[in-house]
Amino acid sequence: MELRDAVVVITGASSGFGELAAVRFARAGARVTVAARREDRLLELAERLERAGSTVLAVRCDVTERSDIDSLRDRVLDAFGRCDVLVNNAGIAGAGPVEHQDPGFLERLIRTNLLGVVLTTKAFLPTMLEAGRGHVVNVASIAGRLATPGLAVYGATKHAVVAFSEALNYELASSGILVTTVNPWLSKTEGFPQHQTPRWLLVDADRVARVIVDVVRKDIAPEISVPRWPSALQAFRVLTPPLYRWGVGVAVRRFRR
Template identity: 40%
Template sequence: MTQGAFAGRVVLITGASSGIGRAAARAYAAQGAHILLAARREEPLREAALEVEAFGVRALPVRCDITQPEDVERLMREAQAAFGGLDVLINNAGVGLFGPVEAISEEQLRQVFEVNFFALVRVTRAALPLLRQRPGGQIVNVSSVLGHRGLPLLGGYGAAKAAVNALTESLRAELAAERISVLLVSPGFTETEFRQTRLHAEGWRQSPPPLKQMSADEVAKAMVRASRRHHRDTVLTLPGRLMVLANRLAPSLFDRVARRMVTRMAKRPEP
């Protein structure tokens, strides 16, 4: 039997077909966890499941659109049937949005909130009965440094992640008596497909970030470490931590820094 900090435990990961979610599946599997992988794309989901099984644990890939209540209900039924409950829920699925507030459409903003916030709430509420069946349940919400400090041209995405941050704090207090811990992991710039799949305001595109990016595996390793230690808030990358600190100590100064940094990342629409 595979040994590790999560040996024999069951971990459900949304957005598990690529990026941070897929890397997290491997990282928890390396620690002995059985993995329930949920995502919309079937082929990469099956490939991710094969990567997980290489660690000698069970993997169950389930096609699931977390914006659809019936999909989420079916996901939980499959978790119950296959594993008899859950130990850890990783709310990782998300979509990005780039552009100034006046240029992003209401439809785009609603889509980002539907995936990043409302679907996270839906999955969490559906998973709670399963988490309660096991001692020491855990919920890990994947946020962003932008949930701690908004940046120009990223306001819509940052607003959705700030909502996740506030929800996490509320859930943490509500579930403490049941010994279900609720953690927040906030990556900075990360090398994934995320930039290719994000939404953009009409005519706007983001250039490559000016800062060094973490790999998805580095984020996953930090996530597992936080999960193992029950670390309530984890802000990743040195620039990310400095950004949060600078915003707390000198917000006006950081406003100017933020304008310069993000302007270099933007491809403006032609007049």
């Protein structure tokens, strides 16, 4: 897709991948709507990008609230008349053994990471269908491809996002709309501080943002990992399940010691 003048909406744009992707889309000449709950952060980002000559709309939106999602869509359509690209990036972390996790928190995790993606996509789909073009980019995770101990519910939301995205990409095959899942590896951001992960194992957050922009620019679908090498772990899991499960068991026992 040509990004100059494209209308791009990004949820979870007040920090991390979303903020960095907003900067990259704006630099490429897109008109960007940044959405999240922390309005002060969005206004500061919008001001910064506008000073550099970009057109930016900042909208406070909690993706767990349907009324917020609807008003995000209405504000975008009022301002720009269409939406070419929707990046469903808003998400929260949820590490820990399920037995110790609060049920209220687990509900919020699912509402944010899964329902937020589904309902925001649903809200913007009619305008994309009417235009006969568009690209939905859903930021899932490698945890959406590998069942990881300590990430049972978080991983379940991300597995669901991967399945939702791929199925929707097939559903929309003849509509001119692409749906892509971007699956980042571990990266240090505000909500994911990665205190226990060695630095060499982390992927740079701006590299993830670059891939989010690239899948739109190059029409890539339905899925991409950042970096690419964890895709090999997926193949390992599918082709040799007993060996994969043995490896996870060894890793878990080491971690517990």
